[in-house]
Amino acid sequence: MKEQSQQIESTLSQQADADSDWIQGHARKLDAQKEVAGLEEIKEKSKKVNERLERANNSVKARQQSNRHSSYKAGDNKLGKRKAEKNEDVLGIGEEYEQSLEGEAKENDTDLLPNQLKATAEQELLEQSRLQCTKIIYASRTHTQLEQFALEIQKTRFRPRIITLGSRQALCINEQVRALKVSGLVNERCNELLSTKKSTSDKRTKEEDGGMTKTPKANSNCGCGFAKTDAIEDLADEILSSVTDLKGTTRRLTEIGHELNACPYFATRKSLSLCELVLVPYNILLHSSTRDAWNLDIKDNVVIIDEAHNLLQTLAGIHAVEVDERLLQRVCSILHDYIDRFRSRLAARNLLHIRQLQTFAVALYKFLRTASNAAQHDLNMSGISSQLLDNTDDVFTLPGFISRLDCADVDVFKLLEYLDQSKLCRKLRDFTCRYSMSNVSANQSNTFNSPKATNSSNVVNSPTASPKVSGFSSPKVSQLMEQFKKAQSPLAKTPRGMSRSPSGIGATPKRTPTGRRMEMRTPQGFKAQTEVEEKAKVTQTSAPLYQLKEFMEALTSKAEDARIIVIPKSEASDCAKLRFLLLNPADRLREIANDCRSLILVGGTMRPVDQLMDAFERVCNLPGDRICQFACGHVIDDSQLTALSLARGPNRMELNLNFSSRTNQEMLVSISQTFVNLLRHVPNGVVGFFPSYGFLSQFVNAIRTSGHLSQIENVKPVFIESRDGGDDVWTNFCVACRNQKGAFLLAVVGGKLSEGINFSDELGRCVFMVGLPYANKNSVELRERMKYVEEKIGVGAGNRLYETLCMQAVNQAIGRVIRHSKDFAAIILLDVRYAKPEISVSLPGWIQDRLSHCQEFPQALTKLMTFFREKS
Structure with a gap:
């Protein structure tokens, strides 16, 4: 950087000697001086960042040597020299609340009156440094996926400073607060414990000389024993100094937080600005106000969004708001x-x-x-x-x-x-x-x-x-x-x-x-x-x-981007609701796409990508040459996957599972006979995905009445996903899959088991997709979205959206049976419509290349038997 400054000054001097126009020369000189000043500022910030990191390393080393964390043990009356010097006392939650009530009574409810004060105890506790470093911000749906990503990073030679952002509910280590379980209640109780004593925080004093109103500094006493500034500083140092151990993951943060008696939530916020790899759930990155509350700056940083196939739907869901009667x-x-x-x-x-x-x-x-x-x-x-x-x-x-x-x-x-x-x-x-x-x-x-x-x-x-x-x-x-x-x-x-x-x-x-x-x-x-x-x-x-x-x-x-929907009382809901619906979620993506240095959307099955391309080009105003697409094949070879689309069942009835034919008893019998005949030749676990809970319930009731359910259970025990998504079904299915007979799981596309769960190895040797999971066109939300895109893009855009939502759901469900290079499985698509080019083209490339269209059932049975015979 010093060489760059000297080079700029040398070039400026040479240009000044050669310039005959002193005005142009002076203008160039000013530009060069600004550039030099910018480089000097960057240099100074870099120096301060290094000093802060060195201070964190030294602090951790000193604490390890003196075993200072023993002074933070909860419940210990001797809380260490530092605490004795500051004369800090830790109150239990009940005691703190009782004392606050007594103080409030003395203050005659003054604290309940609205004021214009902007300085709070929480803001003082979370005072952020202006120091920043370039970041890679990685977003995924769940904390489990973020933890898995962090573990994969540890397998590489890179050792970035990692932090995982999360809610108070995810990071809180105060057991009495965690017991509330509901996120909103946890936030409220945390804020209450952070509030200072009313007798000091809400009084205003006047300076004797100037008569100006002054707000006294918040008292450091707090009802939560984990919200001590020095302990939080120590935990932040641990995060910033971690180069060999992943102390920035949620699991390790809570462990070290218990050791140091420090709040992981506030420690993450304190160390965020200097971390190089930031792992965040969707709702923090994609919601502007939440992002601002975390001081998560995306400008000039790299943003990676995993599982991005449903990005626009996720944005719409995050910004949807509902109030009821x-x-x-x-x-x-x-x-x-x-x-x-x-x-x-x-x-x-x-x-x-x-x-x-x-x-x-x-x-x-x-x-x-x-x-x-x-x-x-x-x-x-x-x-x-x-x-x-x-x-x-x-x-x-x-x-x-x-x-x-x-x-x-x-x-x-x-x-x-x-x-x-x-x-x-x-x-x-x-x-x-x-x-x-x-x-x-x-x-x-x-x-x-x-x-x-x-x-x-x-x-x-x-x-x-x-x-x-x-x-x-x-x-x-x-x-x-x-x-x-x-x-x-x-x-x-x-x-x-x-x-x-x-x-x-x-x-x-x-x-x-x-x-x-x-x-x-x-x-x-x-x-x-x-x-x-x-x-x-x-x-x-x-x-x-x-x-x-x-x-x-x-x-x-x-x-123009939103609608308000009135949802009356129904059998599913016992009170009326007002719902805010965002019709153009791509507009919320504009800020991220325009501010970040680079935006990378990744996923195992991103196709079809028409919606995303339209979002970037039409809504975010990004030129086509700035958008790069890359798709690679799967890690498996042809012998590890067979994909079949089946047009007819064993009774030679055409499998056209549109909405009107789902009530056809002969069609339901044909599906059950297909299951019975094919399951005999598949080892271990098998999954069958249905378009909706209603269709699944109708199918189960029909085959239970006809006796076909007992025939299927003679081949493999059957487990059925319920609407409330209980974990017992998944746990029992996993246990049953370990033996050769295996088990058969009936699940729903878009349900808990269709996304986020991997059916690798014995858990999913075969997956059935029953029909095409088209959304209900009578849904007011879908109707409004289709109408909106028709107006903004043109005729046919609504139907393309309808097709895209369906195929994205299909790809997510069937893509979960092959999870690593040594895995193998069969994919069977039960519907004659999968043979249509406009449908099959939306499947992932690695499935399209191996897809065979079987017009008759014996043809599919032979291919399936051959595939698993070669694997046995």
């Missing part, structure tokens, strides 16, 4: 009670914005109730089952939806800005938790937008309460009395999100000396759960505030 009801209840309690203490500006939020939430609720009732009425009048008809949903463009809400005075953009600045969602969450935990009397009336204040309620209503909204009937007195009687019963069930109490009114919790358990004694001897368990239930009531905010953020998207 119950969620909106709870939000309105919380906002009503908050205003009712703090109306006289709220500044005019704060009260205005909170009322606007309440108006917006009530408008959403009323709209959803009205629209869903109308859709349900139309469905009932049609006399058609909701299971057979999926086009009863109402679809709105964003402008049309906003106009129907009838709240034109609410500026969603400004309201979101206010929510971010004031931290109102967290304030409302604290308000909900505090007063639900205290069991202050609940108010069942005037929940929504009451014109006058009521003084009878200071607590959030139960989520099961019937709201009083203009235009809807309120609960009758007799109903309320019945609820009261049930609440007094010792066998009464507690409503979700509410504390247990015999009546719900006036019960005061008693604390044990440890402060960790609340106990409310009644004549029936009824006992409450622990504080942590109660806290989890209450947080379920407050978490919807964040979900509403996410829905509001979605409404600020480009109007």
